[in-house]
Amino acid sequence: MQEIKNIFEHIGGRFIIPFEKFVEKCNNIKAFIFDWDGVFNSGTKGESNSSNFSEIDSMGTNMLRFGLWLTHNQVPPVAIITGEENKIAINLTNREHFNEFYFNCKNKRLAFNDFIEKHNLKPNEVAFCFDDILDLSIAELCGLKFQVKRSASPLFDMFCINNNLSDYITSNNGANYAVREISELLLGTLSVYDKCLTHRISFDETYSRYLNERNNINPNIYYQQNNSFIKINN
Numbered sequence: 001m002q003e004i005k006n007i008f009e010h011i012g013g014r015f016i017i018p019f020e021k022f023v024e025k026c027n028n029i030k031a032f033i034f035d036w037d038g039v040f041n042s043g044t045k046g047e048s049n050s051s052n053f054s055e056i057d058s059m060g061t062n063m064l065r066f067g068l069w070l071t072h073n074q075v076p077p078v079a080i081i082t083g084e085e086n087k088i089a090i091n092l093t094n095r096e097h098f099n100e101f102y103f104n105c106k107n108k109r110l111a112f113n114d115f116i117e118k119h120n121l122k123p124n125e126v127a128f129c130f131d132d133i134l135d136l137s138i139a140e141l142c143g144l145k146f147q148v149k150r151s152a153s154p155l156f157d158m159f160c161i162n163n164n165l166s167d168y169i170t171s172n173n174g175a176n177y178a179v180r181e182i183s184e185l186l187l188g189t190l191s192v193y194d195k196c197l198t199h200r201i202s203f204d205e206t207y208s209r210y211l212n213e214r215n216n217i218n219p220n221i222y223y224q225q226n227n228s229f230i231k232i233n234n
Contacts, residue, residue, distance in 0.1 A: 004188040012149075012171030013181065016161055025144045025167065026189045030072060030125040032064065033115065033138065034179070036082040036089045038131035039148050042175035050088050060183030061096060062214075063200065067192040069210045070199075075217065077119040081111045083134055090221060097217040104224045109137040111222070114229055129182055131174060132156070139165040146170065148178040 005019045015022055037043040040053040061078065068076040079100035080089055086103070093101040099119070102111040116123060124143035128135070131148040133156070139145045147157075147166040150173055160166040168185070170178040187193040199207040222229040 001189070001191075004185070007188070008171070008181075008185050011181075013185070014169040016166050016168060022144075022167055023189055025124075026127075026186055028124055029076075029127045029144055029186070030068070031077040031079075031115075031119060031121050031127070032061075033079045033081055033112065033126055033128045033142070034061075035128075035130045035132070035135050036080055036086060037084070038150065038174045039129050040089070040092075040174060040179055042173070043131070050086055052088055053092055054177060054180075056177045057179035057183075058092065058096060060177075060180035061098075063196050064183040064186060065214065066200065066207065066210050067187045067190060067196050069213070070192055070195060070206075071190060075210065075214050077115070077121070079111070079115050081105050081108050081115075081138070083108075085223075093219045093221070097214050098219055099217055100220050100222065102222045102224060102229065106134075106224070107137065107227075108134060109141065110227060111224060111229070112138045112141060114222075127186070129179065136160070136165055146182045149173050 001023060037051050040057055041051045045051055065076055065078065078098040079102065080093060080098060081102045082089065083105055084103060090101055100115055105111045116126060123141045126142045127144040127146065128138050128142040129146040129148065130139060131150060145165060145167045147160055147169045149170045157169065170181050172178045172181050184193065187196060221232040223232055
């Protein structure tokens with residue numbers, strides 16, 4: 001296990017909590033929440049207020065879910081919680097069969113609470129990948145906190161560290177596959193990385209069963225209005 005720590009520190013990742021505690025937290029995780037802008041991308045907006053993603057990160061999320069499926073024998077719930085509507089993010093949610101997509105979330109804690117209630121989860125069973133101030137209301141509550149690096153925000157880093165809002169800060173920023181880094185780190189820590197790749201490469205019965213279960217998930221798209229959520233036809 002020390003080898004995993006060394007590998008990720010070597011590329012520039014920072015474990016903010018003791019690695020033993022990090023491993024303990026990883027073993028509790030049953031679900032994932034991702035912010036969008038600054039996590040799957042640089043945060044730069046394009047035409048129609050959209051921002052993109054990388055297939056490298058998408059593969060990471062799929063392997064991450066497969067690894068948890070191998071560990072717990074069920075597909076882990078996944079949500080994207082974001083401040084803005086983004087058609088590309090909704091397309092990824094649908095394609096990868098994430099469970100929920102929440103947008104217009106000015107108070108993300110409300111979406112977090114809705115998500116854990118829907119899936120009968122405890123807060124410490126959720127891992128959260130984030131990058132900015134709007135995300136900290138979830139980071140205060142969740143079990144495992146992955147902060148995506150941004151070198152322009154050293155005071156933000158200090159605040160997160162001093163207030164126990166970050167467990168690991170990535171080496172890579174959102175434009176350079178931070179989600180993939182997080183996925184590989186968690187799979188390595190859970191000691192299922194090689195097993196995931198072996199099943200996926202052969203596309204065997206085990207991977208096929210996981211994929212069938214994953215693809216039977218029908219994503220829910222929600223718009224936050226005040227303190228409630230309106231389901232959007234998907």
